[in-house]
Amino acid sequence: MLKLSTKGQYGVRAMFEIASGYGRGPITIREISEKQDVSVAYLEQILNKLRKSGMIQSVKGPGGGYVLSREPDRISIGEILRELEGPVAITSCLDPKEGCLRVEGCVTHLLWKSLGEKIEGFLDAMTLDDLLKGNQVIEIKKKEKNRQPGKNRAALTFVR
Amino acid sequence: MLKLSTKGQYGVRAMFEIASGYGRGPITIREISEKQDVSVAYLEQILNKLRKSGMIQSVKGPGGGYVLSREPDRISIGEILRELEGPVAITSCLDPKEGCLRVEGCVTHLLWKSLGEKIEGFLDAMTLDDLLKGNQVIEIKKKEKNRQPGKNRAALTFVR
DNA sequence: ATAATAGCCTAGTAATTCTGTCAAGTATTA
């Protein structure tokens, strides 16, 4: 459940490659394709969307390719994914384009909403720079054993 | 992005209705259907899966319906969703049934993995009892203004 | 100039998943 489409996944990996060349000239689609095992044609589609959003720029002609428009620590994973897959919307009720008829009285609306906000917070806090530095692993303060539903209320608190 | 299927959503809402009758006899599919606006036929499919997993039991014949097999505070939302939609697997690489060929060297594997673990932690900590009591809203300690990628490292810490 | 390089853009499509419906059961109780 809660799968990300390949477009989002490939997009992040492509952005990683472009970021890895930050300050050292453009990266071509072909390079990305080879390093990340994604077809050139598919990458074109993906990078096109990302370019239109302004987070990368293209350089045409020989020696061309793609470069980041901003520093790697100012491009978040959340931003990339939102561009490629739309906003986080656990349910269609939370999708700005759809909306919900029976919000009031709905017993789960707030549940999905707060989960979505947490996910978005996570994705927005993680940047390309983190990936470059290998900071994918997030610190978990206490490792819990024998997790029991309802017994660990603290897990519901998200600290900022 | 990251949508939950209707099966999962309806499943949780159906379980809420069954939980609301806990200790007061069975709830029929028809009742759930009316209160939650889901067709009887579709609910049958959903409840069947949940029954096979053991978290609810059915009572046949007149006056029958469904009852919880455990107290509402011992059935988590995560458990319900896992039964209906399979394990949390942001990417197919994280899906136990699929697996990944290029885990080592993959720059995003751990990212998706840790996100998945956080989501699962959230869902496993939330129970039917919380829904019954209206505890869907999760405390967020500090509300952040002008969120900037990379500037709020603390957001990456999940406290237990 | 012009050829080579590299990105740009639009369609289309096969496969899969989602979101249900339908119909013919079986079990239980008043």
Add this chain to the structure above:
DNA sequence: TAATACTTGACAGAATTACTAGGCTATTAT
């Protein structure tokens, strides 16, 4: 034995996903 209620499997239309194909445009080195 009639009424209630769950059980099961098949199936179909709609939507989405995950691509591929093919032609076009811009830039630069020679």
